Amino acid sequence: MNRIMRRARILLVLVLVIALGISLFAADYLINARDWVLFPGSPHLYNAGNLGCGIVTDRDGVLLMDMRDQRVYADNDVLRQSTVHWLGDRKGHISAPALSNYAMQIAGFDVINGVYTYGGTAGKAQVTLSARVQMAALNAMAGQKGTVAVFNYKTGEIICAVTTPTFDPESPPDITQDTTGTLDGVYLNRFVQSVYIPGSIFKIATTAAALEAIPDALELRFQCEGSMQIGADFVTCTGTHGDISLKEAFAYSCNCAFAQLSLKLGDETLDRYIRQFGILESIHFDGIATASGNVQILNQAPVQVAWSGIGQHKDQVNACAFMTFVGAIANDGVVTNPYLVSKITVGNSTTYKADYPADRRIMSSTTAAILQEFMRNNVQTIYKDDYFPGLTICAKSGTAEVGAGLLPNGTFAGFSSDPNVPLAFMIVVESSSAGSSGCLPILSEVLSACKEAV
Numbered sequence: 001m002n003r004i005m006r007r008a009r010i011l012l013v014l015v016l017v018i019a020l021g022i023s024l025f026a027a028d029y030l031i032n033a034r035d036w037v038l039f040p041g042s043p044h045l046y047n048a049g050n051l052g053c054g055i056v057t058d059r060d061g062v063l064l065m066d067m068r069d070q071r072v073y074a075d076n077d078v079l080r081q082s083t084v085h086w087l088g089d090r091k092g093h094i095s096a097p098a099l100s101n102y103a104m105q106i107a108g109f110d111v112i113n114g115v116y117t118y119g120g121t122a123g124k125a126q127v128t129l130s131a132r133v134q135m136a137a138l139n140a141m142a143g144q145k146g147t148v149a150v151f152n153y154k155t156g157e158i159i160c161a162v163t164t165p166t167f168d169p170e171s172p173p174d175i176t177q178d179t180t181g182t183l184d185g186v187y188l189n190r191f192v193q194s195v196y197i198p199g200s201i202f203k204i205a206t207t208a209a210a211l212e213a214i215p216d217a218l219e220l221r222f223q224c225e226g227s228m229q230i231g232a233d234f235v236t237c238t239g240t241h242g243d244i245s246l247k248e249a250f251a252y253s254c255n256c257a258f259a260q261l262s263l264k265l266g267d268e269t270l271d272r273y274i275r276q277f278g279i280l281e282s283i284h285f286d287g288i289a290t291a292s293g294n295v296q297i298l299n300q301a302p303v304q305v306a307w308s309g310i311g312q313h314k315d316q317v318n319a320c321a322f323m324t325f326v327g328a329i330a331n332d333g334v335v336t337n338p339y340l341v342s343k344i345t346v347g348n349s350t351t352y353k354a355d356y357p358a359d360r361r362i363m364s365s366t367t368a369a370i371l372q373e374f375m376r377n378n379v380q381t382i383y384k385d386d387y388f389p390g391l392t393i394c395a396k397s398g399t400a401e402v403g404a405g406l407l408p409n410g411t412f413a414g415f416s417s418d419p420n421v422p423l424a425f426m427i428v429v430e431s432s433s434a435g436s437s438g439c440l441p442i443l444s445e446v447l448s449a450c451k452e453a454v
C-alpha cells in the first residue's frame with residue numbers, strides 16, 4: 001500500500017512539473033511569439049532587412065511588388081523607380097518601414113494559427129499611392145532632384161510621393177562608380193527624411209501667424225523700396241512694390257513687407273505660431289517618422305527674425321510636414337494626418353484598415369478662409385490657371401537660396417479647393433535654374449494625373 005502511495009505521489013509531482021512546464025511555455029509563447037516571428041532576422045518574413053512576404057498594390061489594385069516567392073517588382077520600370085523608396089530594395093539599402101510596421105498583419109500571423117501558408121492566402125497590402133500618378137510625377141521631374149507629393153486633405157491618403165534621384169531595383173546602380181553626382185543621396189527618401197530651406201512658401205506660415213495674432217492684419221500697409229535697412233544689414237526684395245496691403249505683399253512675395261510683418265509680430269509670437277501650426281513637427285504614419293523641421297527665431301537679431309519670416313535664415317522644413325500644414329489651410333484649419341497603407345487583407349480577412357480621424361485645429365477657420373483667398377489670388381494673378389485646367393488651385397511659390405554660388409531650390413505648396421478634388425501638394429526641385437517657376441510644369445502634370453485618381 002505504501003509503495004503504491006509513494007508511486008502515486010511521484011507521479012503527481014511529475015504531472016505537476018510537466019503542467020508547470022507547459023504553462024511556462026504557453027505563457028512565454030503567448031507573450032513572445034510575435035517577437036520571435038517578427039524578429040528581423042526571421043527568414044520566413046524578412047529578406048535583407050526588408051519584409052519578404054505578401055504582395056503590395058497601389059490604390060487601384062495595380063501590383064507594385066510580389067514577395068510570395070522572391071521579391072518581384074512591377075513590370076514597368078518607371079513604376080519601379082517611382083516606388084522603390086516605399087517598397088525597399090533587395091539589398092536593404094532602402095528600408096521600407098511602412099511595410100515592416102505591418103509584418104504581422106501582412107503575414108497573417110496570430111498566436112493560435114501561426115503564420116498562414118502563402119500562395120492562395122498571401123497577405124495583400126494596399127497603399128494609398130496611385131501608380132499612374134507616381135509615374136507621371138517621376139517623368140515630370142525629368143531627372144531633377146527633389147520631391148513631389150500630393151495628399152487628400154480630407155482623408156489623409158498620400159496619392160503621390162516621389163523622391164529623386166531614384167533607381168530601378170531590378171538593375172541597381174553601382175553608386176561607387178558614379179562620378180557625376182547624379183546618384184548622390186539616391187537611397188534617401190527626400191519626402192520623409194529630408195529638410196529643405198522653404199524660401200517664400202514660408203510666407204504662408206508668417207501670414208497665418210499675422211492673421212491669428214494681429215486683429216487688424218488685413219488693414220496693414222507695407223512699404224517696399226526694393227530693399228530695407230535693419231540695423232547694419234539689408235533685406236532685399238525682388239522688386240520695388242511701393243505701398244501695398246498684406247494680400248498684395250503675399251501675391252508679390254515682397255520681402256520688405258514680410259520683414260516689416262515679422263518684426264511687428266516679434267520673435268516670440270512668430271516662433272509660437274510656427275510651432276502651433278505643426279510645421280516643424282515630425283509627422284508619424286505607418287511606422288514612419290518624418291524629419292523634424294527647424295527655425296531659429298527666438299533671441300535673434302531683428303534682421304534674422306525678418307529673414308526667418310521670409311523663409312530663409314535657419315528655416316528648414318520637411319516636405320511632408322509642410323504639405324500637411326497647407327492641407328490644414330484647405331481643410332478650414334484642421335490637420336488631417338497623412339498615411340500610406342490603407343488596408344491589409346489575408347484571404348477574406350481584413351487584418352488592418354487605416355483610420356486617421358481629423359482632430360487637431362491649428363488655426364481658426366477665419367484665418368484658413370483668408371489664406372485660401374490669398375493663395376487663390378496668387379494663382380489667378382501671378383501663376384495663372386492655365387497650368388491647372390479644370391481645377392481651382394490655391395498656392396504659393398518659393399525660391400530658396402541655399403548658398404553662395406549654388407542654384408536655388410524651387411518650392412511650391414498649395415491645394416485644390418474643389419470639393420471633389422480635395423488635394424494638397426508640396427514640391428521641391430533642387431538646384432532649379434528656373435526657381436519656383438520650374439515647379440509649375442511638373443505640378444501641372446502631376447495634378448492632371450491626380451484628377452483621375454481620386
Ligand SMILES: [Zn+2]
Nearest residue numbers: 224237241254
Ligand atoms: Zn517688395
